[in-house]
Amino acid sequence: MQKLNPGDLAPRAGRYSVCDKNGRRMASVEMQQGDHLPPTQSSEYYYEFER
Numbered sequence: 001m002q003k004l005n006p007g008d009l010a011p012r013a014g015r016y017s018v019c020d021k022n023g024r025r026m027a028s029v030e031m032q033q034g035d036h037l038p039p040t041q042s043s044e045y046y047y048e049f050e051r
Contacts, residue, residue: 013032
């Protein structure tokens with residue numbers, strides 16, 4: 001899976017999971033294509049496209 005960072009543009013519309021450095025899913029957000037992914041609680045967290 002492609003790891004996306006906070007502030008990156010969402011490559012497609014859908015749900016993105018917030019994952020910790022170990023890959024555990026912490027939360028999810030709904031995004032539209034081209035929107036900036038929101039900040040996370042830790043700089044070690046990243047986003048993955050869910051569906």
